[in-house]
Amino acid sequence: MNATAAAASTIDVASTSFFHDISYLKLFLSFIAIILVWDQVSYIQKKGSIAGPRFKIYPIIGPFLESLDPKFEEYKAKWDSGELSCVSIFHKFVVISSTRDISRKIFQATKYVKPCVVDVAVKILRPQNWVFLDGKAHTDYRKSLNGLFTRTSLAQYLPSMEDVIDKYMDKFIQYSKDKNYEPTIYFHEMREILCALSLRAFCGNYISEDQIRKIADDYYLVTAALELVNFPIIIPFTKTWYGKRTADMAMKIFEDCAQQAKDHIAAGGESICVMDAWCKLMYDAKTKNDEDSRLLHREFSNKEISEAIFTMLFASQDASSSLACWIFQIVADRPDVLAKIREEQMAVRDGHPERRVDLDMINQMTYTNMVIKETLRYRPPVLMVPYVVKQNFPVTPNYTAPKGAMLIPTLYPSLHDPEVYENPDEFIPERWVEGSKASEAKKNWLVFGCGPHVCLGQTYVMILFAALIGKFALYTEFKHTVTPLSEKIKVFATIFPKDDLLLTFKKRDPLTGKVSE
Numbered sequence: 034m035n036a037t038a039a040a041a042s043t044i045d046v047a048s049t050s051f052f053h054d055i056s057y058l059k060l061f062l063s064f065i066a067i068i069l070v071w072d073q074v075s076y077i078q079k080k081g082s083i084a085g086p087r088f089k090i091y092p093i094i095g096p097f098l099e100s101l102d103p104k105f106e107e108y109k110a111k112w113d114s115g116e117l118s119c120v121s122i123f124h125k126f127v128v129i130s131s132t133r134d135i136s137r138k139i140f141q142a143t144k145y146v147k148p149c150v151v152d153v154a155v156k157i158l159r160p161q162n163w164v165f166l167d168g169k170a171h172t173d174y175r176k177s178l179n180g181l182f183t184r185t186s187l188a189q190y191l192p193s194m195e196d197v198i199d200k201y202m203d204k205f206i207q208y209s210k211d212k213n214y215e216p217t218i219y220f221h222e223m224r225e226i227l228c229a230l231s232l233r234a235f236c237g238n239y240i241s242e243d244q245i246r247k248i249a250d251d252y253y254l255v256t257a258a259l260e261l262v263n264f265p266i267i268i269p270f271t272k273t274w275y276g277k278r279t280a281d282m283a284m285k286i287f288e289d290c291a292q293q294a295k296d297h298i299a300a301g302g303e304s305i306c307v308m309d310a311w312c313k314l315m316y317d318a319k320t321k322n323d324e325d326s327r328l329l330h331r332e333f334s335n336k337e338i339s340e341a342i343f344t345m346l347f348a349s350q351d352a353s354s355s356l357a358c359w360i361f362q363i364v365a366d367r368p369d370v371l372a373k374i375r376e377e378q379m380a381v382r383d384g385h386p387e388r389r390v391d392l393d394m395i396n397q398m399t400y401t402n403m404v405i406k407e408t409l410r411y412r413p414p415v416l417m418v419p420y421v422v423k424q425n426f427p428v429t430p431n432y433t434a435p436k437g438a439m440l441i442p443t444l445y446p447s448l449h450d451p452e453v454y455e456n457p458d459e460f461i462p463e464r465w466v467e468g469s470k471a472s473e474a475k476k477n478w479l480v481f482g483c484g485p486h487v488c489l490g491q492t493y494v495m496i497l498f499a500a501l502i503g504k505f506a507l508y509t510e511f512k513h514t515v516t517p518l519s520e521k522i523k524v525f526a527t528i529f530p531k532d533d534l535l536l537t538f539k540k541r542d543p544l545t546g547k548v549s550e
């Protein structure tokens with residue numbers, strides 16, 4: 034080959050590779066452009082006429098970064114923007130409903146929706162877990178569990194729960210003493226007492242104090258792992274990995290407890306916790322010859338029981354801790370409310386504060402119950418419940434939510450509806466007197482959801498908190514330090530006071546009201 038030919042051939046090769054590069058680059062850029070256009074068009078189509086940005090301001094990711102640090106004020110602005118509003122994060126299209134009637138419709142639309150869980154929840158709670166059941170399979174399973182949370186069953190768990198309350202009253206008083214009665218953050222202590230109460234109610238004495246402490250200490254890792262926005266793959270030493278490790282550890286403990294409960298019931302023992310009650314139902318199903326027992330209750334393995342108990346802990350822990358934080362803050366800030374609770378607590382005990390709490394007493398705690406209801410209304414722990422659309426769902430005559438979208442009924446707006454609750458942003462327990470507008474507006478009471486997935490623990494919550502706040506009111510003097518952030522709402526799965534709740538506890542004589550250090 035001569036020099037000219039060689040040069041020509043070099044130019045040839047260079048130009049071919051240049052054109053190659055150009056075409057790869059073009060191809061790549063065209064691909065990106067198509068994705069970007071598709072992302073926007075798909076968003077605009079799914080959005081239809083409902084409220085929301087006209088296009089995705091941040092292509093593809095949408096408001097992903099904001100969703101990592103959710104703010105109550107931003108949620109509220111979204112609810113106020115329209116009865117249905119939307120947002121799109123990556124490929125997820127999310128529709129939020131903010132009115133009572135649409136939210137109820139979603140909760141009850143089993144044909145169109147099912148509860149939505151973050152991808153990683155299936156790995157942490159395990160794919161076979163009952164909470165992932167849908168339709169008839171779910172309803173059948175729920176029937177077995179409902180029996181564990183009736184008032185009669187709950188009455189059996191009360192004595193051991195009261196023991197936990199007594200222990201924690203001493204603990205909180207001592208904690209405050211150790212801090213020289215300086216206002217101290219009680220957010221973590223509230224989470225711990227609620228975890229201890231749940232574990233005693235669910236597992237009775239089969240679970241040891243050390244095991245309770247270990248689960249209570251580590252449980253926040255599960256909450257963090259199951260945040261709405263989280264990486265779907267479990268990578269060692271990340272939040273989800275720690276969350277799964279904690280969940281596995283807790284389920285292993287529950288499995289051992291389940292076997293002990295089975296042995297206890299088989300030996301004719303009394304039922305004092307959820308596990309006992311469950312094993313009793315199974316035992317009766319095998320030994321009794323009545324239709325109901327046979328139909329409702331089959332043999333559940335220890336593993337199944339442990340997984341179900343874990344979901345109960347999971348469902349209860351954050352919401353109940355949220356309620357605990359708000360109720361202690363609210364009651365401490367209103368001495369008149371606290372005084373009325375104390376008066377009622379003495380009255381239901383016939384002036385004998387040492388009397389152990391039972392269901393009859395709880396049934397007479399009308400005012401205390403109104404305070405709990407008003408706290409749940411004023412600061413509903415669960416703001417929204419995510420569902421996923423199974424098939425195109427005509428949510429309103431003008432809007433059909435597309436299959437695969439996340440559909441989120443919100444609870445807060447219907448609980449702050451001024452038509453039903455006059456001055457909704459004020460805390461007024463008296464609004465719950467029998468026959469009042471608020472107490473008659475059953476449809477607005479969405480604190481625990483509604484429909485087939487309605488909260489399993491709602492009666493338990495009302496009974497537990499009557500016992501809890503009642504005893505603390507009698508035996509302790511709790512003071513709250515108000516800061517500019519106390520009434521502001523922090524979102525961490527559920528909602529909490531933004532300053533993490535500054536309290537002090539002192540010992541109080543329930544008969545004389547004398548406070549001692």
Ligand code: HEM
Pocket residue numbers: 140148164175344345346348349350352353356413414415418479480481482483484485486487488489490491493494
């Ligand atoms: C203040 C405390 C609580 C609040 C505000 C609360 C609220 C809720 C809400 C809003 C739902 C969704 C309902 C729906 O989709 O319609 C729910 C479901 C659930 N809750 Fe609660 N909850 C609380 C405490 C508890 C406790 C103590 C337990 C323990 C047993 C519990 C067990 C459950 C379970 C198992 C579900 C799922 C039910 C199902 O899918 O069938 N919750 N809760």
